[in-house]
Amino acid sequence: MEEIDRRIVTLLAKDGRMSFTDLARETGLSVSAVHQRVRRLEKRGVVRGYTAVIDHDAIGLPLTAFVSIKPIDPAAPDDAPDRLAHLSAIEACHSVAGDESYILKVRVASPVALEDLLQQIRAAANVSTRTTVVLSTPYEHRAPEIAAEAADHPTA
Amino acid sequence: MEEIDRRIVTLLAKDGRMSFTDLARETGLSVSAVHQRVRRLEKRGVVRGYTAVIDHDAIGLPLTAFVSIKPIDPAAPDDAPDRLAHLSAIEACHSVAGDESYILKVRVASPVALEDLLQQIRAAANVSTRTTVVLSTPYEHRAPEIAAEAADHPTA
DNA sequence: GCTGAAATTCTCGAATT
DNA sequence: AATTCGAGAATTTCAGC
Numbered sequence: 001m002e003e004i005d006r007r008i009v010t011l012l013a014k015d016g017r018m019s020f021t022d023l024a025r026e027t028g029l030s031v032s033a034v035h036q037r038v039r040r041l042e043k044r045g046v047v048r049g050y051t052a053v054i055d056h057d058a059i060g061l062p063l064t065a066f067v068s069i070k071p072i073d074p075a076a077p078d079d080a081p082d083r084l085a086h087l088s089a090i091e092a093c094h095s096v097a098g099d100e101s102y103i104l105k106v107r108v109a110s111p112v113a114l115e116d117l118l119q120q121i122r123a124a125a126n127v128s129t130r131t132t133v134v135l136s137t138p139y140e141h142r143a144p145e146i147a148a149e150a151a152d153h154p155t156a
Numbered sequence: 157m158e159e160i161d162r163r164i165v166t167l168l169a170k171d172g173r174m175s176f177t178d179l180a181r182e183t184g185l186s187v188s189a190v191h192q193r194v195r196r197l198e199k200r201g202v203v204r205g206y207t208a209v210i211d212h213d214a215i216g217l218p219l220t221a222f223v224s225i226k227p228i229d230p231a232a233p234d235d236a237p238d239r240l241a242h243l244s245a246i247e248a249c250h251s252v253a254g255d256e257s258y259i260l261k262v263r264v265a266s267p268v269a270l271e272d273l274l275q276q277i278r279a280a281a282n283v284s285t286r287t288t289v290v291l292s293t294p295y296e297h298r299a300p301e302i303a304a305e306a307a308d309h310p311t312a
Numbered sequence: 313g314c315t316g317a318a319a320t321t322c323t324c325g326a327a328t329t
Numbered sequence: 330a331a332t333t334c335g336a337g338a339a340t341t342t343c344a345g346c
Contacts, residue, residue, distance in 0.1 A: 136250075147265060193330095317342105
């Protein structure tokens, strides 16, 4: 990936609804050229999609927590992500190195809802849980700074 | 917030570039009515903005980690988020309950870059760090399911 | 891979109910 | 708060380089 693609990705990370006209102005390219590049970035999977950043307090999910899980039976096949996918309170699931096997990021309405969710997680995936409650979030979703060598070592 | 606003937020969370025309079709409202509602949701801060979902492997930041930090001097004023804000590798910073004070989500190019980042974090915020490396991410950025009572208890 | 232009579709405010 | 309508802007495709 070179300079202009990096610029485009950075701009779209900051404003996912930026128009092609504005992207063209910012990059010095024609609207058509930018359009073509964005479509190619989407097709290549560099840009996976677009999303609105939502205020979870405003939609009734003010409580965020990180839930680390560990299998009860370490010999059992590990399909925890599949078993948990139906729980919409789980925003993200990361497989991690260390004492536990996954870290889940969850959003719920209340402490009671969290308690209920934890029981569902334990039951669905046969795991023990360790929960860290988020008190506040100084920042989140910051746009990445893309290095110059990025596109030269294509991973996808 | 009522039914239609919830629907709009959910749709925009799934596709942040969905046109007003499509939103109108999905909600059964006129284009102008949807337009008006989206602008109001943005103004109220329910929709904070829009962003492209980026493949971090493709942009040269394939290594994700969670870094928990703890102050070396618990009596010192806690301004760690401010002291760390300049480090662009830090995507998110959450203040948490528990043994440690913050959990940072970071994206770097390599193990060496992570090592370097950890040193910068320790030096900038006078903290100790505990790092959990992400091996893979089964899912992330899933759209929230918005409860019916959400808008009736406005937090913002 | 870029440009410029044409055709289509979308945005967004004004007037109205 | 919704609707219709219209002007202006953006999107998208395509021929040509």
